[in-house]
Amino acid sequence: MSVKRRTISEINEKIRGGEAVVMTARELCDAVRGGEDVRFEDVDIVTAATCGVMSGTFAVLSFRVAEPNTFERASRVFLNGVPAFVGPCPNERLGVVDVMVYGTAHRDRKYGGGHLFRDLVLRREVSVEVETKEGKRIETTVTLDEIPFAKLCSTRNAFRNYLAFVNPKEGAVPTIFSVKELEGPFKELTFSGCGELNPLEKDPTLETIGVGTRILMSGAPGFIIGRGTRSTPEKPNLMGIADMHEMLPEFLGGFVTPAGPEVVNSWAVPIPILNERVLENAKRLDSEIKLVVADVHGREPIFEITYADVWKRAKVTFDASKCISCDVCEVSEVCPTGAFDAARKKVNEVLCFNCGACVRSCVAGAFSAELGKVVLGGREVPVTARQSDRHKAEKLAELLKRRILEGSFTLSAPVERLKF
Numbered sequence: 001m002s003v004k005r006r007t008i009s010e011i012n013e014k015i016r017g018g019e020a021v022v023m024t025a026r027e028l029c030d031a032v033r034g035g036e037d038v039r040f041e042d043v044d045i046v047t048a049a050t051c052g053v054m055s056g057t058f059a060v061l062s063f064r065v066a067e068p069n070t071f072e073r074a075s076r077v078f079l080n081g082v083p084a085f086v087g088p089c090p091n092e093r094l095g096v097v098d099v100m101v102y103g104t105a106h107r108d109r110k111y112g113g114g115h116l117f118r119d120l121v122l123r124r125e126v127s128v129e130v131e132t133k134e135g136k137r138i139e140t141t142v143t144l145d146e147i148p149f150a151k152l153c154s155t156r157n158a159f160r161n162y163l164a165f166v167n168p169k170e171g172a173v174p175t176i177f178s179v180k181e182l183e184g185p186f187k188e189l190t191f192s193g194c195g196e197l198n199p200l201e202k203d204p205t206l207e208t209i210g211v212g213t214r215i216l217m218s219g220a221p222g223f224i225i226g227r228g229t230r231s232t233p234e235k236p237n238l239m240g241i242a243d244m245h246e247m248l249p250e251f252l253g254g255f256v257t258p259a260g261p262e263v264v265n266s267w268a269v270p271i272p273i274l275n276e277r278v279l280e281n282a283k284r285l286d287s288e289i290k291l292v293v294a295d296v297h298g299r300e301p302i303f304e305i306t307y308a309d310v311w312k313r314a315k316v317t318f319d320a321s322k323c324i325s326c327d328v329c330e331v332s333e334v335c336p337t338g339a340f341d342a343a344r345k346k347v348n349e350v351l352c353f354n355c356g357a358c359v360r361s362c363v364a365g366a367f368s369a370e371l372g373k374v375v376l377g378g379r380e381v382p383v384t385a386r387q388s389d390r391h392k393a394e395k396l397a398e399l400l401k402r403r404i405l406e407g408s409f410t411l412s413a414p415v416e417r418l419k420f
């Protein structure tokens with residue numbers, strides 16, 4: 001019996017010849033759910049993606065702030081008021097600063113590193129304040145086009161198999177895992193993870209994904225550089241890097257939580273269908289992917305459900321005709337991305353994260369989404385917010401598919417397997 005195999009070089013030849021067959025993870029999963037027999041011969045690449053709150057995201061920026069010899073070295077730098085870490089290179093007397101900005105660093109409760117990254121990608125002018133070692137203060141502005149080196153990096157992103165959270169105790173807990181304080185006991189559930197679309201769910205044994213795999217990070221070509229912090233064989237996650245100049249603003253940004261501003265990032269990863277085993281893994285559906293429900297206090301697992309229990313309709317919709325123009329709009333108060341403009345009765349679709357928090361907050365039912373309910377120990381617990389945007393993940397997987405089909409994105413073979 002012949003073993004069915006193909007190599008990444010053979011797939012790249014097909015891409016160059018315009019013959020590669022590419023399916024998004026959504027298309028593959030829908031075909032499998034519909035009873036279609038998708039065979040090895042039918043598909044060369046599956047594009048998988050995830051979009052979510054990814055705290056382990058930071059930027060490395062290097063740019064000029066003054067003429068050479070204006071100051072000896074910078075000691076503190078703020079971009080739109082967001083504090084940056086200076087260095088590691090001191091750039092002595094060059095008038096240039098190298099900084100790292102964490103996606104979770106923040107100026108105030110509503111503006112942090114994620115908001116700053118998006119403002120940069122939008123080519124907005126950003127204020128820069130530099131305090132120097134010798135006590136000078138330099139104020140200037142910069143746009144991304146004036147920053148020659150701007151990379152987005154991750155300490156850990158794209159977690160496979162993330163968590164759902166509940167508060168089993170009386171009262172409410174401020175947490176980064178919700179958009180409002182998480183109410184207990186068992187009054188609501190929030191969760192993260194794109195389930196059957198996640199790249200590491202599509203390749204759970206890391207047979208094709210490794211160091212050097214070419215990806216799209218928030219729309220820009222980039223690479224996987226290793227495993228991330230707290231990565232284990234059961235719950236792997238990834239480190240990656242990509243150039244901010246090529247990123248698209250709809251795939252990254254800020255996300256306000258009761259415990260401070262967070263950062264949204266997105267990854268799309270091509271899964272080359274090298275053999276039938278890789279294809280079988282890529283076919284896994286939400287119903288086969290477990291989701292641990294943890295106590296928000298200490299993150300101890302207390303229940304187990306699957307992503308099929310929480311992912312229904314990805315898109316949140318708004319019906320302006322139902323909006324009664326309240327004096328104080330609860331949705332505007334709670335929306336973590338500032339996507340809703342109550343005065344104009346409009347949702348900014350580029351900013352909207354499809355988290356669903358508006359569904360419960362709107363007094364007139366103008367927002368709708370199938371957020372669903374889960375049963376935990378005999379109690380029915382409603383899902384009130386999602387910290388992953390599967391609608392955007394689908395869009396990013398489609399973008400990667402288009403780029404492969406037009407020949408502008410080819411696959412790279414890993415230079416090293418990911419080790420644990």
Ligand code: SF4
Nearest residue numbers: 323324326329362364
């Ligand atoms: S809470 Fe709902 S009905 Fe009231 S202003 Fe906001 S969107 Fe409109």
Ligand code: SF4
Nearest residue numbers: 335352353355356358
């Ligand atoms: S789903 Fe609703 S609350 Fe969430 S970002 Fe969109 S408009 Fe805001």
